[in-house]
Amino acid sequence: MREAAFIKQNKDKWLRFESVLKNNLQISPDELSALYIEVTDHLSFAQTFYPQSNTLKYLNNLSILAHQKIYKSKKESRNRLITFYTKEFPLFFYKYQKHLLVSFLTFFLFSLIGAYSAATDGDFVRLILGDGYVNMTLSNIEKGDPMAVYKKMGQMEMFLGITINNIRVALNAFVFGIFLSLGTLFVLMRNGIMLGSFQYFFYEQGVFWESVRTIWIHGTIEISVIIVAGAAGLVLGNSILFPGTFTRLQSFIKGAKAGLKILMSTIPFFIIAGFLEGFVTRQTEMPNWLSILIIGGSLYLILYYYIFYPIKLNKLHERSNQL
Secondary structure, eight states: OOHHHHHHHHHHHHHHHHHHHHTTOOOOHHHHHHHHHHHHHHHHHHHHHSTTOHHHHHHHHHHHHHHHHHHHHOOOOTTHHHHIIIIIHHHHHGGGHHHHHHHHHHHHHHHHHHHHHHHHOTTHHHHHHOHHHHHHHHHHHHTTOTTGGGGSSOHHHHHHHHHHHHHHHHHHHHHGGGTTTHHHHHHHHHHHHHHHHHHHHHHHTTOHHHHHHHHHHHHHHHHHHHHHHHHHHHHHHHHHHOOTTSOHHHHHHHHHHHHHHHHHHHHHHHHHHHHIIIIITTOTTSOHHHHHHHHHHHHHHHHIIIIIHHHHHHHHHHHHHHO
16 A cells, blocks of 8 residues: 555544544543554554654654553553453564564474484483483483472472473563574474473383373463563564664563563463363373363464464454454
C-alpha cells in the first residue's frame, strides 16, 4: 500500500484518537486501550514500509502519548490478569515470534553440539553434569531404576525447588539480554549443551527411551518456556542494538517492558512444569501411552499458546480493523 493511501485510510482514526488524548475526552479505558493497540499496529506497519517518514514520526509520538495516558489513568479491572493471559499477551506476542524462532534455533543448535561433544569425548558428560550426578545415575541404572533421582526428594519440596530454580534460569535469560543479546545467547547455549549431553548420556547407557518417556513429562514445558524467556532476552538486547526511530533510551525502555511481558507469560507454565516434575515424573511405572499423552499434550499447549493462538488472534484483529 502506498503511503498516501495508508494515510487516507486511517487519518480520521488518528485524528480522533489524538483529540481524545489531548483534550482529555471521556471514553472507557477499554476503548482507549483498543485504540492504542490499533495505533501501535499502524506504527509497526509504518516502521516496515515507510521508514524515516513523517507518518512514522507522527504515529510514534501518538503511541507514546497514548501509552502514558493509558497506564496513568486506566483502572485495573478484577479480571485484568485473566485478560492479560487470554487476549492481551497472545495478541502482543505475535510480532515477537521471530525472536522466539531465533531462541529456539540457538537452543536446538547447541543441544546438537552438546550431544555430538558427548559422543566424541568420553569425559565431556562428566565435565558438564559433574561426577556426582553421573556416578549416581550409573548406580541407579545398575539397580534397574535409571530415573530414581526424581524420587529422592519430597513431592512438595521438589515442586517448590524446581519451580523457583526454573524461574531463576528464565530471569537470567531475560536480564542477560542487556549485554546486547549476547548474555541471553550464552544462557541458551549453556542450557542447550547441558540438555544435549544429558540425553546422549542416557542413549549411551542404553536407556534412552526410559529417559525420554520420563524426563520430558516435565521437560517439554520447562525447556519450551526457557526458550520463550530467551526470546524475551533477545527483545531486550535488540532494543539496545536496533533503536530504529526511537532514541536508544526510549527503545531500551520499550524493549524492557515488552520483554517483561513475555517473561510474565512463562510463570504459569513454570508452575505447571514444577508440579509435573514434583508429583508426576516420579511415577516411572506409568504406562507408555500415559507418558506420551502428557508429553504430547504439553507440547500442543506450548505451540498453541505461543504460536497458533497469537496468529489466530492477530487475524481476527486485522479483520475487525477492516470492517
